[in-house]
Amino acid sequence: MKILVTAKRVEDYESKIKVKPDGSGIFLEGLKYKINPFDEIAVEEGLRLAAKHGGEVVVASVGGKEVQEQLRHALAMGAHKAVWVNHAGPLDQLGVAGLLAKVCEQEKPDMAILGKQAVDDDQNQVGQYLAELLGWGMATFASKVESLESDAEKAKAPGLAVSADGKAVRVVREVDGGLDTLDVQLPAVVTTDLRLNQPRYASLPGIMKAKSKPIAELTPAGLGVDVTPKLTITKMAAPPARKAGIKVPDVATLVEKLKSEAKVV
Amino acid sequence: MSRSPVTDLYRIDDMLTAEERAARDLVAGFIDRDYLPKVGRWFRDGKFPMEVVPTLAEMGVFGAPLPTEYGCAGMNNVAYGLILQELERGDSGLRSFASVQTSLCMYPIWQFGSEKQKRRWLPEMAKGRAIGCFGLTEPDFGSDPGGMRTRARKDGEHYVLNGSKTWITNGSIADVAIVWAKVDDGDSKSIRGFLLEKGMPGFTAQDIHGKFSLRASFTSELSFQDVRVPAANLLPGVQGLRGPLSCLNSARAGIAFAVTGAAIACFEGAREYALSRQMFGKPIAGFQLTQEKLADMLQEIVKAQLVSLRLGRLKDEGKVTPEQVSLAKRNNVKAALEIARSARSIFGANGITDEYPAIRHMLNLESVFTYEGTHEVHTLILGKAITGLDAFGG
Ligand SMILES: Cc1cc2nc3c(=O)[nH]c(=O)nc-3n(C[C@H](O)[C@H](O)[C@H](O)COP(=O)(O)OP(=O)(O)OC[C@H]3O[C@@H](n4cnc5c(N)ncnc54)[C@H](O)[C@@H]3O)c2cc1C
Numbered sequence: 001m002k003i004l005v006t007a008k009r010v011e012d013y014e015s016k017i018k019v020k021p022d023g024s025g026i027f028l029e030g031l032k033y034k035i036n037p038f039d040e041i042a043v044e045e046g047l048r049l050a051a052k053h054g055g056e057v058v059v060a061s062v063g064g065k066e067v068q069e070q071l072r073h074a075l076a077m078g079a080h081k082a083v084w085v086n087h088a089g090p091l092d093q094l095g096v097a098g099l100l101a102k103v104c105e106q107e108k109p110d111m112a113i114l115g116k117q118a119v120d121d122d123q124n125q126v127g128q129y130l131a132e133l134l135g136w137g138m139a140t141f142a143s144k145v146e147s148l149e150s151d152a153e154k155a156k157a158p159g160l161a162v163s164a165d166g167k168a169v170r171v172v173r174e175v176d177g178g179l180d181t182l183d184v185q186l187p188a189v190v191t192t193d194l195r196l197n198q199p200r201y202a203s204l205p206g207i208m209k210a211k212s213k214p215i216a217e218l219t220p221a222g223l224g225v226d227v228t229p230k231l232t233i234t235k236m237a238a239p240p241a242r243k244a245g246i247k248v249p250d251v252a253t254l255v256e257k258l259k260s261e262a263k264v265v
Numbered sequence: 266m267s268r269s270p271v272t273d274l275y276r277i278d279d280m281l282t283a284e285e286r287a288a289r290d291l292v293a294g295f296i297d298r299d300y301l302p303k304v305g306r307w308f309r310d311g312k313f314p315m316e317v318v319p320t321l322a323e324m325g326v327f328g329a330p331l332p333t334e335y336g337c338a339g340m341n342n343v344a345y346g347l348i349l350q351e352l353e354r355g356d357s358g359l360r361s362f363a364s365v366q367t368s369l370c371m372y373p374i375w376q377f378g379s380e381k382q383k384r385r386w387l388p389e390m391a392k393g394r395a396i397g398c399f400g401l402t403e404p405d406f407g408s409d410p411g412g413m414r415t416r417a418r419k420d421g422e423h424y425v426l427n428g429s430k431t432w433i434t435n436g437s438i439a440d441v442a443i444v445w446a447k448v449d450d451g452d453s454k455s456i457r458g459f460l461l462e463k464g465m466p467g468f469t470a471q472d473i474h475g476k477f478s479l480r481a482s483f484t485s486e487l488s489f490q491d492v493r494v495p496a497a498n499l500l501p502g503v504q505g506l507r508g509p510l511s512c513l514n515s516a517r518a519g520i521a522f523a524v525t526g527a528a529i530a531c532f533e534g535a536r537e538y539a540l541s542r543q544m545f546g547k548p549i550a551g552f553q554l555t556q557e558k559l560a561d562m563l564q565e566i567v568k569a570q571l572v573s574l575r576l577g578r579l580k581d582e583g584k585v586t587p588e589q590v591s592l593a594k595r596n597n598v599k600a601a602l603e604i605a606r607s608a609r610s611i612f613g614a615n616g617i618t619d620e621y622p623a624i625r626h627m628l629n630l631e632s633v634f635t636y637e638g639t640h641e642v643h644t645l646i647l648g649k650a651i652t653g654l655d656a657f658g659g
């Protein structure tokens with residue numbers, strides 16, 4: 001089975017993000033970048049499925065040449081080859097989905113696994129757009145029944161269950177207050193939630209091998225996709241700074257403040 | 266812990282290849298996620314955490330600079346140095362484990378071993394299924410290993426070993442010990458390396474207790490009483506002090522990289538603490554005296570990183586000399602030790618507990634100052650290179 005996974009380059013969530021005073025964006029100096037954690041879960045799931053059912057994992061990313069770092073990361077984890085859509089300019093979610101749809105038409109995967117969202121802009125749209133553009137079935141927020149401490153997880157068993165005839169996949173979805181189980185016909189788009197798996201560490205031999213794995217370079221023009229954004233960011237602002245806490249002298253004052261100021265009791 | 270951009274003021278990152286950065290970041294991720302949250306406890310309990318060995322092995326840390334044909338990663342020395350830097354940022358005990366396994370055991374087997382010895386041990390050691398130790402130091406011979414008393418007497422197809430070694434990292438948990446001994450009645454030119462296996466009759470190991478340094482690592486005494494070692498367990502490729510010294514030289518280059526990890530941990534921790542700790546109504550980072558400490562730390566970290574990077578490149582180009590290694594070990598360990606002490610002072614009373622990293626690194630670095638050639642011995646090596654005069658005595 002062939003699985004396409006994504007690897008978006010995002011700011012390391014441990015970096016200190018500062019919004020520019022004019023609200024036009026964030027300061028990029030000194031920021032560290034990583035693969036989007038939800039995408040890393042997608043790569044891991046792809047590798048587990050390929051290990052169980054045979055087949056290959058293709059990792060795709062859209063961006064300037066720096067995104068090759070995230071592609072190499074996925075290759076070092078074990079992905080077989082990479083597709084890089086070289087585009088350094090502005091891009092919105094529909095643009096990304098359009099490019100990925102063309103990549104899917106070329107690669108013809110049985111499943112495309114994406115992070116449910118990227119931790120930089122938290123849009124949660126690309127997977128859904130992609131399924132729509134391809135006319136494929138879709139299951140978002142894939143999770144798994146077993147816990148991340150379970151033996152199944154330790155044995156690196158996939159959380160996505162492909163049917164015996166290979167024509168469908170069973171996806172356990174995380175929804176408010178419970179789990180929802182879907183059977184989706186293949187090919188399908190699946191987006192990952194946090195509890196689907198614990199991604200493996202890459203390995204040093206993997207890093208060395210990744211050097212010689214192929215990265216195919218494509219462009220929006222070559223793919224025939226107009227990526228002019230339909231969405232523009234007009235302003236960015238930092239959330240209001242949290243006020244410092246206060247100390248109260250006794251319980252009575254605390255209860256009084258909870259009533260009058262916090263209004264929670 | 267996130268690394269503040271100021272720690273790489275000199276953009277040394279830009280001088281690394283993508284693979285070198287990826288190797289470093291891989292190990293850094295493991296240290297942050299799986300090691301640092303528990304290290305205080307391991308240090309307090311005086312235990313090396315055996316449970317991390319399979320993960321490190323899966324990542325390919327052991328024997329990383331050795332070739333792929335023996336199940337190793339085949340990385341260059343700069344990447345390997347950066348891996349050690351991150352391990353040491355976790356704890357010097359963890360880094361010592363990796364250094365001993367790789368530079369002091371796998372390296373000599375690869376460099377001086379027979380093909381059969383290589384096939385038997387290297388893949389197993391890379392997978393962390395066999396652990397090694399390196400026995401050179403003796404109770405009465407530390408800086409002067411040429412005086413060692415351990416002897417191997419040839420007896421048919423065997424050698425019979427008698428003597429003892431001490432301060433041996435991983436001694437009690439090792440499956441294979443590389444023991445250096447003089448053969449028959451020979452002098453230091455007769456020194457050979459022997460592969461002693463766990464359970465050989467007459468070979469015992471006992472841990473040294475009461476350590477205040479490298480507590481999250483096992484350090485042991487080895488004793489040999491008529492241990493019969495098959496002649497096939499002798500390392501055929503080297504004779505004399507050159508054997509152990511070339512292993513040490515390779516390990517020392519790694520140490521020059523490694524200690525910067527401890528220094529970075531102390532610097533980052535102290536910087537963060539100084540920004541949040543308020544005294545006299547402002548953060549202690551706002552006082553000039555604290556800033557001087559932090560400026561001194563950063564300056565030494567930058568210098569140490571440049572020295573070790575250059576050393577690693579020279580090693581990769583096959584141009585490295587022992588004097589270069591001595592300078593890097595001597596400079597970087599001293600710098601890291603002073604950074605740890607200075608960081609300790611910024612943490613105030615909190616700094617003497619294992620809740621904060623400084624005192625643990627400070628205590629660890631006292632060992633690093635002494636092992637792999639004491640600071641003084643490296644001074645003498647440089648002194649001899651500068652003047653042509655040998656000040657070792659003897
Ligand atoms: C935690 C730890 C782990 C270790 N692990 C290992 C291991 O795995 N394998 C192994 O073989 N060894 C190991 N060692 C031993 C280490 O290599 C020795 O401690 C080191 O070589 C110094 O020897 P010594 O302790 O006997 O000190 P000594 O040689 O007695 O030195 C004492 C002092 O005298 C100074 N001195 C000695 N000679 C001279 C001279 N000519 N001129 C000026 N000053 C001099 C030294 O610099 C030092 O300050 C370890 C040590 C420690 C602390």
